[in-house]
Amino acid sequence: MIDFDELRSIAADVRIFIDASEDKGGALKAIVDAYDVVLGIFPAGPGMDLHVVKGNEVLNHIAQTQASTGFTHTAIAFQTREQAVALEHLMAA
Secondary structure (H helix, E strand, O other), rough: OOOOOHHHHHHHHHHHHHHHHHOOOHHHHHHHHHEEEEEEEEOOOEEEEEEEEEEHHHHHHHHHHHHOOOOOOOEEEOOOOHHHHHHHHHHHO
């Protein structure tokens, strides 16, 4: 089960890190590069939803093997799913 409260807390820490940086784009890239799995969270209806920005292969491996150790993850808050998808495409380029 996904703990959106934990993801919100992680995303708040990421936001603070990026806001404190002089190079916000560089800080965002550093965050994405530093983790195996990056989840984008955003409002959806009455709750929250997520998009995998980075790490689909890792999550597929976890789903197939039931082994969930040895990977790092973080979350970034977005206003829309489209923003999360755009970051995914930018980081893949």
